[in-house]
Amino acid sequence: MxxxxxxxxxxxxxxxxxxxxxxxxxxxxxxxxxxxxxxxxxxxxxxxxxxxxxxxxxxxxxxxxxxxxxxxxxxxxxxxxxxxxxxxxxxxxxxxxxxxxxxxxxxxxxxxxxxxxxxxxxxxxxxxxxxxxxxxxxxxxVECERPMSKVDLTAGFSYEFRDKEIGDLCLRIARQLVNWAQDKTSPGVERARLRLDMEEARAAGDEKAASEIREKYAGLCGGEVERWYRTGEPVAHTRLLSDREIEEISRLKEGGHSGDYPRSQDILARYNVFIQYGTGCPVMDAYHINLSLAFGARGVIHFDPSWGARTEGLLEGAWSHQHDGTVLTLDNLRLIKNALLPGTMWQVRAHRGLNTPETVILAHLAGADLTKINIVYGSLGAGTDPARLAVDGIESMRLAARFGLPYDVVTNEELCGVPAKKAFAGMLIVATAGVLLGGRPILQPLFANSPEAIIAGLTEDNFIDFNAAKMEVLREIIDAPIWPGAPVGFLTQSQDRCQSSTMTALHAALALKIGAQAVTIASSDEAYAGGPITAPARVDTLKTTAAALRFFGSAGISPSRKAKDIAQELRQGILDVLKAVAERGDFVASLYEGLLGDKEDGAYPGRAGRDTVKVK
Amino acid sequence: MMRVLGIAGTAKNTGKTTTLLEVLGYLSSLGRRVFVTSIGYDGEDFDNITGLPKPRVFIPEGTLVATALPLIQASSVKFTDLQDTGVRCALGRVFVGRASAGGKVVLAGPTSTRDLLSVMKFAPKMCTVLLDGAFSRLSPMVVAGALILATGAARSPDSHRLAREVEIIGKIMSLPVHGFFASGSSPGGDPGSAGRTINVEGGLFLKGQGKELGWRLIADGPGQTVVYVRGIVNPAVFDETLSELEGYRRDPVVFVISHPILMLLSGDVLAWEDVLCRAEEMGFVVAVGSSSELLGVTINPYRPSYESATGRFVATYLPPRTFLDDIRNLTSVPCTDIILEGPEKLRSWLHRYVEKQNS
Amino acid sequence: MSVRDRILDGCDLETFIVCGGVEEGKRLGLRLMAELGFQDADVVFCEKGGPGVRIRLRGYVYRPSAEYRWDKEEPEDHEV
Incomplete structure (x- = not known):
């Protein structure tokens, strides 16, 4: 085609x-x-x-x-x-x-x-x-097609600080963080190493070595995952996929469902619009991915179950899960890869839990293009112990650099109520550490009607100024790629399909029109919590995003003068937060002590994996 | 020898496919070798426009089929001896293949006369070529030696009007054949028994062309004239010629139109009723260069009607017996409804046609 | 097999129900889904305006991890 x-x-x-x-x-x-x-x-x-x-x-x-x-x-x-x-x-x-x-x-x-x-x-x-x-x-x-090659979202960026004052502080704090982590390890770091060795042994056909490593691996697992390794009893609400279901995924690709692309959506080929999948079932995921790509998605993001972040260890095999989130295993990822097109960008998120480094390994082994790492969000908004995630996050960034996997540094802690200045300071520190470790991070500001925005009235008149200010301030600070998400439009969408899709589309168009390298969009079911996201709901927002991009074309969007004020204030806020963290002289302690988000902001240092960090 | 039998319709949904299936089955049962193609698209499960179900084309074992390659590949029938005809239609290259077993196929073949002639070169000498029509399309049917016409309520629910149409089409198809075109020599040379000749290239179908011909005939002076018309003839435009000649010209004129089908392509076919009468009254002869024999007409009471309330087409039927009898009583052309009366009448037409060809 | 089995996951029905309020609208909407044979139904959206509610109802045919029948059999031909 x-x-x-x-x-x-x-x-x-x-x-x-x-x-x-x-x-x-x-x-x-x-x-x-x-x-x-x-x-x-x-x-x-x-x-x-x-x-x-x-x-x-x-x-x-x-x-x-x-x-x-x-x-x-x-x-x-x-x-x-x-x-x-x-x-x-x-x-x-x-x-x-x-x-x-x-x-x-x-x-x-x-x-x-x-x-x-x-x-x-x-x-x-x-x-x-x-x-x-x-x-x-x-x-x-002459039929429409979807792009055949992937885009390197980080290409052409120098990662040089344009704002020296902020840059120097970021470098100082990031160096301290990298040094702090140098002599430390954790069960997450150990399992990642074992996983890599185990899969290499398997690939080499050395089943004996693999099984010995597996034994050690199981010893580092916890909860239901450990039980599965020991007894074979499945984790609650999961079942193994049948051979037929596994075949179904390959059939989907071979069976002529590919290549039937609505032309109305071709405009999306010029942009990098990502959708999130993770229905729980890899077969359903494959269908959702396939139809989302047909309707113009350029990239897809794997969502795993929330218990996967809180439990030590990852399963093996091809599993179906009856609740949200598709179980993270190498087999599941390899099955899902079958549903992708040659030009599809694929992100496997590693960012938030106890299996962060191992997830980077799986992403690499399965052939993913991108991953997601953020120590600050994971420890303040997602329940993982700050010290543990600092150790695991640094190891993850090291691995991502080794495998050439770019990753975004997400700031979803803003959803808890953490102000943008703190979230951005955290993101900039982690991204700087990533660059120091040889990686290629992507900044991920939230485009949302965050609690801070509501309380401070930043979005009282429009949803453009606050988001545009975020982009502007980040661009003034550092020459790095920006990928708003994830997804855009948080807390602006209602359960009404029309309203929800419109909000998503306009946020996506805003991000892309003011220079974002990529954007992650939700489905029109974003605000509906009563059941799984349906296929038509995925199509809804791809359709509206294409329509919005068609509407704006090369005619840009102009923020009001207020955006400049917000940007200035935000820059000052980021500077103040960085100064405080630098003064504290200990990044991890700053996390515990709330310098990057405290209880008042709705941020709580996580407890999962507490006291598991060891000195090597 | 090769015979070419066309199944044409007066509109979409007049029963061409049903008639085609019956003819295919019958000819195969006689042991005839059949080569089938469509000048359009036929055999799909649902109509392209109304979305209503359609009879699928079932071809007996051994039938030679000319259709677009993607449809050969998609058919449940295995085809052997595949040959590329070099003709391309809107759905791809037209290939000829032999059905190794009976089965369903979608037909999409050459849509122009030129392409049809190219594809027919792939038909064996001793076979019957069956041409499946499309809509009310008739022009490629000029290559057919015989025609079966399908008409019915989808063309018009007015049986009286349909009968008049059938009658006038029958009359046009049986206009006398003037030897000249048939011999293949160029008119304008020795016209034989006639006196002068006038050649009208490109037909008479634009307003004013008839008048111009009238003036030429008047300027031509006394004596018999043969007018050879190559191309489409519209009755109203032809009538312009007659009007011009009225009162000016009494000498005989023979109008030779290359094929009667060319009289059915432009304007209201019913207008020919008056125009042919007028020509006759004026002492003129209207003849054709070559013709196709109209074997008979199949009548179909089916009518898709659009329901504005649901935005869909629904199938409706006129009372079949009354509808058929009304038409039959008003025309001398043989008619049948093969669903109502069974296929015997249609078979008798085919039988006569085959016998005549054999003798 | 029913054509319903070809639905990938859920079937949404969006309409306007004439009623007195949101609660009544939801109740009527769910009854409608039950009448249509959707056993796993929910109200995705319901908003009162004027003479009734604009409502979007959803019947899940397959939730993830169910045994799907999309391609297993031909749906029955519908007669005209």
């Missing part, structure tokens, strides 16, 4: 084309085709719209064109008119040297064939397809 919106460079052979509207209201498409054909150097005559079919045939006959293209909307009555027109062309001898094609609403190749045309173009056909047809390139090969 090719989407040749770009034409081949060589000049085509000059053709003579007559365009005829058989329908007075219907020649916009023909005018568009005329422009494209003329641009390509063809000789085009557009006949007036009020001619009878007989007159069209007579005029075309006199011009002796290579192609006669007519447009007409099809209905029961008008189809007979078109069939009659074809007969006139045929019996007049016009078809001896002229190919005839029809375009219009409801026109499909089958319809064109039934009516007797040489080709037919429907409303979803780009003018380029008509041009390709005229130039003798395969008209049927």
């Amino acid at each position: 090719k989407c040749k919106s770009d034409f081949p460079n060589s000049r085509p052979e000059r053709k003579k084309i007559v365009l005829a509207p058989l329908d007075p209201v219907h020649d916009v498409g023909l005018k568009l085709i005329r422009r494209k054909l003329v641009e390509r150097g063809h000789e085009v005559t557009l006949l007036p719209p009020d001619l009878s079919p007989e007159e069209v045939v007579a005029r075309a006959k006199a011009l002796e064109p290579d192609f006669l293209m007519v447009s007409r909307a099809i209905s029961y009555g008008t189809s007979e008119l078109l069939a009659k027109f074809v007969d006139l062309c045929d019996a007049s001898g016009l078809r001896e040297r002229t190919k005839i094609a029809a375009g219009g609403l409801s026109m499909r190749p089958e319809m064109a064939q039934e009516l007797g045309f040489d080709a037919g173009f429907g409303p979803d056909t780009p003018p380029e397809a008509a041009v390709a047809y005229v130039e003798g390139r395969e008209a049927q090969a």
Whole structure:
């Protein structure tokens, strides 16, 4: 499947084309085709719209064109008119040297064939397809496609601090953090090493070595995961996938479901819009991924169950989970990879729990393109002990750098009520540590109506200023990629599908129009908690996002003057927070003590994995 | 020898596919080798426009089929001896293949006369070529030696109007054949028994063309004239010629139109009733260069009607017996409803046609 | 098999129910879903306005991890 919106460079052979509207209201498409054909150097005559079919045939006959293209909307009555027109062309001898094609609403190749045309173009056909047809390139090969190659979201960024004052503080704190972690380890770090060794042994066919490592691995697990390794008893609400279900995922890719892409969504090929999946079932995930990619998603993000972050150890095998979140195992990831297209960007999130370093290993082994790491959010908003996640996070960033996996540094603690200045300070410190470790982090500001924004009235008038200010301040501080999420529009969406999709689309368009490298969007079920996200709800927001991007085009969005004030205040706030953390001289202690978000803000240092950090 | 039998309709949903299936089955039962193609698209499960179910095309074992390659590949029937005809239709290249077993197929073949002739070169000499029509399309049917016409309530629920149409089509299809075109020589040379000749290239279908011909005939002076018309003839435009000649020209004129089907492609076919009478009254002869024999007409009471309340098409039927009898009583062309009366009448037409060809 | 088995996950029904308030609207909506044969139904959205509620109802046909039947059999042909 090719989407040749770009034409081949060589000049085509000059053709003579007559365009005829058989329908007075219907020649916009023909005018568009005329422009494209003329641009390509063809000789085009557009006949007036009020001619009878007989007159069209007579005029075309006199011009002796290579192609006669007519447009007409099809209905029961008008189809007979078109069939009659074809007969006139045929019996007049016009078809001896002229190919005839029809375009219009409801026109499909089958319809064109039934009516007797040489080709037919429907409303979803780009003018380029008509041009390709005229130039003798395969008209049927000109279909829409999804991009074949991935985008490096971090390409071209130097990670240099533009704001020296803030940069120096970030570097000072990040160095302290990296040094602090240097002599420390944790069960999470150990398991990651064992997992890598175990999978390498398996890949080398050394089952004995693998099984010895597995034994050690099990000893570092906890809760139901440990029980599964010891007794084989499944974790609650999970079951193994059947062979048939596993086959189903590969069949989905081979079975002709791929390649059927709505053209209305092609605009998304120019942007990097990510969706999140994690229905619990890899088969359902594969379907959701497949249809989301068809509707224009450029990337997909794996969501695992929340217990996966709180339990030491990850399962093995292909598991289905009856609740939210798809179990993180190498087998599940490899199955899901089958549903991706060659150009799909795939993120496996490692950011928040007790299995963070091992998740980076799995992401690497399964062939993911991106991961997600943030020590601050994970310890203040997601329940993991700050010291533990600091050790694991540093190891994760080291691994991500080793495997060449870029990662975003998320700031979802803002949702708890942590003000943006603290969340951003935390994000900048972690990202700086990432760069020091040789990695390529991506900043992930939240685009949301956060509690801070509501209380301070930052979003009272509009949802543009606060978000635009966040982008601006980050760009003024550092030359790094920005990927708002995750997803955008948090706390602006209601359970109403129209409202929810509109909010998501406008937030996504705002982010992309003011220069974000990527954006993560929710489904229109974002605010509905009564059950799993459905496929149509995923399509809803991809449709509205495409429509919003089409609406804004290259016409940008202008924040009001208030955005500048918010940005200035935010920069000052970030500076103050960094100063306080630097002064404290201990990043991890700053987390416990609330410098990056305290109880007042709704942030609580997590307890999972407490006292598990050991000195090597 | 090769015979070409066309199944044409006066509109969509007039029963072409049902008739085609019956003809296919019958010819195969006689042991005839059949080569089948469609000048449109036929055999899909649901109609492209109304969305209502359609009979699928079942082809007997051994049938040669010319259809677009993707449809051959998608068919449940295995095809052997596949050949690329070099003709391309809107759905891909047209291939010819032999059905190794009976089964369902979707037909989509050459849609222009030129392409049809190219595809027919792949038909063996001793076979019957069956041309499946589309909509009311007729122009490629000029290559058919015989025609079966399908009409019915989908064309018009008015049985009187349908009967008139059938009658006038029958009359046009049986216009006398003037030897000239048939011999293949170029008109304008020795017209034989006639005096002068006028050649009208490109037909008579635009307003004013008939008048112009009238003036030429008046300017031509006295004596018999043969007018050879190559191309489409519209009754109203032809009538312009008659109007011009009225009162000016009494000498005989023979109008030879290359094929009667070319008289059915432009304008209201019923207008020919008056125009042909007028020509006759004026002492003129209207003849054709070559013709296709109209074997008979199948009548279908089925009518898809659009329900605005649901926004969908629903299938409705006129009372079949009354509908058929009303039409039959008003026309001399043989008619049948093969669902109502069974296939015997249709078979008798085919039988006569095959016998005639054999003799 | 029923065409319903071809639904990937859930089937949403969005309509306006003439009623006195949100609670009545939800009750009527769920009754409607039951009448239509959806056993696993929920109200996704319901808002009162004028003479009734704009309501979006959802019937889950397959929740994740269920035994899906999408491609297992042909749906019955519908007669016209």
